[in-house]
Amino acid sequence: MTLIVEAKQRLGAFSLNAAFTSERGVTALFGRSGSGKTSLIRIIAGLARPDEGRVILDGEALTETAAGTFVPKHRRRFGYVFQEARLFPHFSVRANLSYGRWFAARAARGENFDRIVDLLGIEPLLERSPAKLSGGEKQRVAIGRALLSAPRLLLMDEPLAALDAARKAEILPYLQRLRDETDIPIVYVSHSITEVARLANQVVVLSDGKVEATGPAVDILSRPSAAADRKEAGSLLEGTVESFDALHRLSTVALKSCQLHIPGAALTPGKPVRIRVPSRDVMLATTRPEGLSALNILEARIEQMSPSEDGTVEIRLDCGGDAILSRITALSCERLDLRPGKTVFAVIKTVALEA
Numbered sequence: 318m319t320l321i322v323e324a325k326q327r328l329g330a331f332s333l334n335a336a337f338t339s340e341r342g343v344t345a346l347f348g349r350s351g352s353g354k355t356s357l358i359r360i361i362a363g364l365a366r367p368d369e370g371r372v373i374l375d376g377e378a379l380t381e382t383a384a385g386t387f388v389p390k391h392r393r394r395f396g397y398v399f400q401e402a403r404l405f406p407h408f409s410v411r412a413n414l415s416y417g418r419w420f421a422a423r424a425a426r427g428e429n430f431d432r433i434v435d436l437l438g439i440e441p442l443l444e445r446s447p448a449k450l451s452g453g454e455k456q457r458v459a460i461g462r463a464l465l466s467a468p469r470l471l472l473m474d475e476p477l478a479a480l481d482a483a484r485k486a487e488i489l490p491y492l493q494r495l496r497d498e499t500d501i502p503i504v505y506v507s508h509s510i511t512e513v514a515r516l517a518n519q520v521v522v523l524s525d526g527k528v529e530a531t532g533p534a535v536d537i538l539s540r541p542s543a544a545a546d547r548k549e550a551g552s553l554l555e556g557t558v559e560s561f562d563a564l565h566r567l568s569t570v571a572l573k574s575c576q577l578h579i580p581g582a583a584l585t586p587g588k589p590v591r592i593r594v595p596s597r598d599v600m601l602a603t604t605r606p607e608g609l610s611a612l613n614i615l616e617a618r619i620e621q622m623s624p625s626e627d628g629t630v631e632i633r634l635d636c637g638g639d640a641i642l643s644r645i646t647a648l649s650c651e652r653l654d655l656r657p658g659k660t661v662f663a664v665i666k667t668v669a670l671e672a
């Protein structure tokens with residue numbers, strides 16, 4: 318799959334001028350409120366025409382202003398999931414799902430139903446009415462309905478934004494399965510770094526209508542500028558689960574050349590995982606600390622130090638090939654005489670890790 322998007326559009330005082338290409342998996346359109354994410358996804362969907370630009374999916378021009386091409390929304394065979402589920406209130410869940418299937422190309426109907434119901438865990442909900450579903454359950458049904466239309470591309474605009482943290486956590490694993498077990502490409506709009514870190518293969522960062530950065534999620538999200546909110550800044554690491562200690566509910570994850578211990582969820586040995594390490598949860602020591610409750614103490618080399626005006630310094634560490642960010646005060650930097658090239662020990666609060 319190759320999706321090429323180029324779009325210029327004036328919307329009142331706002332001007333969108335963005336282009337990206339995506340190859341597979343989940344492409345996240347990420348940026349703060351008002352950066353142009355929804356305007357761009359509307360152009361991809363065929364809900365809006367750009368003043369200038371093109372949307373090409375696998376060589377087929379769906380929008381191409383230079384040639385006067387514009388395939389209307391309903392003929393693009395895309396699936397949509399919005400912030401609110403928009404289910405038909407008088408239909409059961411099963412009937413809502415069948416509505417999606419009705420739009421599928423004839424060949425794609427039928428065999429998919431059970432697989433999608435199973436993928437999203439909605440079998441027990443089939444005979445209920447939408448009014449009797451939680452927000453998270455509704456959203457899973459909406460995703461199922463979109464999938465049953467056998468879309469060539471799935472567009473998701475802040476699908477978790479209306480849900481509380483517990484419901485978000487409940488849905489994220491289903492979205493990961495969707496990414497890993499189907500081959501439908503997804504364009505996913507979000508302003509949440511946590512969601513993007515969990516789901517995205519590729520990230521397109523939008524800022525004031527323009528593409529500020531684009532590339533693999535692991536590269537883009539580990540940049541200090543990726544986080545709109547300083548509290549969210551951190552690094553994204555990829556590793557493989559080595560083992561799970563059931564007694565202590567602790568998983569061991571192998572990174573490039575070191576290990577991290579992660580509490581909580583039973584991770585499956587052999588599986589790839591992502592771990593986000595917020596920079597404010599990484600402390601530094603110049604000698605290996607002893608008698609400390611932290612389980613993750615990694616030897617690292619200081620690569621780069623970027624002081625901020627607020628009296629803190631962001632320090633980029635090389636931990637045996639993996640980049641980890643730490644934010645500490647300028648005073649601590651001075652006291653520890655930190656500088657690029659120096660060997661330090663990164664103390665990472667284990668509870669802060671999420672796979």
Ligand SMILES: Nc1ncnc2c1ncn2[C@@H]1O[C@H](COP(=O)(O)OP(=O)(O)OP(=O)(O)O)[C@@H](O)[C@H]1O
Binds near residue numbers: 331351
């Ligand atoms: N039809 C329009 N006329 C004038 N201005 C518009 C129109 N549509 C969008 N805008 C403006 O364009 C900018 C980008 O809006 P857009 O909804 O694309 O941002 P967003 O990144 O999706 O934001 P959010 O996360 O808040 O939904 C905003 O400043 C918005 O006010």
